[in-house]
Amino acid sequence: MTIDPGTVAAAVLDADGVLTDSRVLRAAAWQDTLDSYAAQYARATGRPQQALSVPAELRTELTALLDRDAAAELLRAHGYRSDLACRHLGPSGTDLLDLLVGHADQRFVELLRTEGVKARTGAAVLLLDLRAAGIRTAAVSTGRHCAELLRNAGLAHLMDGMVDATDAEHHHLAGPPEPALHQLALKLLHSTPGRAVLLTDNQETVTAGHRAGFGSVITVTRHGVGTGAPRNGPAVQDLEGVFVRPHVR
Template sequence: MRLDPRTVDAVVLDTDGVLTNSRALRSAAWQETLDAYLAQYAHVTGHPRPRRAVSASRVGGLTGLLEQDTAAALLQAQGRLANLAEQHLGPAGEDLLDLLVRYADHRFLELLQSEGVRARSGAARLLFDLRAAGIRTAALSTSRHGEQLLRSAGLVGLVEDRVDAADAEHYQLAGPPEPAMYRLALKRLHCVPGRAALLTDTAAGLAAGARAGFGRLVAVASDDAPWEGPEPVVPGLDAVVVPPAVR
């Protein structure tokens, strides 16, 4: 698959799952969070511990959403277990979603510190090639730690800009499948949508890119979560070619 500088001025790439393998750590953090929630439910209510209703692969797919949306989707799939009031997990009156997000984020940072993340095969080469061809790049993450992820993977100096959940919170942007975060990336790259390409490994990202008007949408097979949409366009970044710019 080719990204031709004659037709593409900028490329937005998902940090989680496309540039790095961080989706696996986020999935693990959320699985542990959900398991802790179910164990606490059993402890507080005296009921048997419910079985987790969401498969590990499904949890991985949900990490393409903002953390609040991931928590809401997991609770909806689990039936929310309304008997578990907020005061059983944290300060009275605190929102259950906020508690779960904070727990998952804390666990994710622990995993990031202890295990780190790695760049996916071909990521550094592709970013170098895009820069050499004069194509601007931005990395987009639905976590709050986009810069840390890129730094851990050795890619932080290879992208021109970043958008992550901290930006979404600051500007009050909805996450995928809504297009707002992707439009912000395009704005920072000073690129009209039709001259931009998006590389994503989630169906939510693909839907957001389509709504943002990207001229090129590329589904990339993930190392960590099954593709939820049509067959991936490319099996990985090694299959993406950037021809030299014509001077």
């Protein structure tokens, strides 16, 4: 897949699945949080402890702090009552999902700082090529701490803009499949959608990209192990399959 700087002025890339492998850390943070919650719930209610493993179909949603529905669905499926839990686990009026999201976010930062995160294969080279061609770049994450994440992966200095869940909360923006986050990224890059390319590994972000009007949406399938993204559009196995045509001055 070749990006032509003659028609493309901006590139927006997923921070979590395309630029880095942070979804592994985010899923681990959620699993630790759910394990702790299950133990506390059993102690508080006197009920037997049940395992709360993160099923594959919910892993992507649970890594996104903008989506509380996935966590609620998982708890309901295992018979957990939030009213009983919050009565014992938090101050009066505490929202259970807020409690869990906060714990998972804190655990993610701990894992990021102790275990680190790797840049995806080809990420640094592609970002350098995009900058050399005069194409501005932005990263989008549906979790928090995008800047620290990319600094840890050695990619932050190659980005012209970043958008994450903190921005979404500040501006009251919905996450994918709604296009608002990616429209904000385009605004930061001073680019129109038609002259921008989006690289993602997630079906909902593919939908968001089309709704935002991106000129091109490229799916990164990660060696055939994607997150439900369609195969009927432009697709590559990793970022080494994306090339930038040299800019002709």
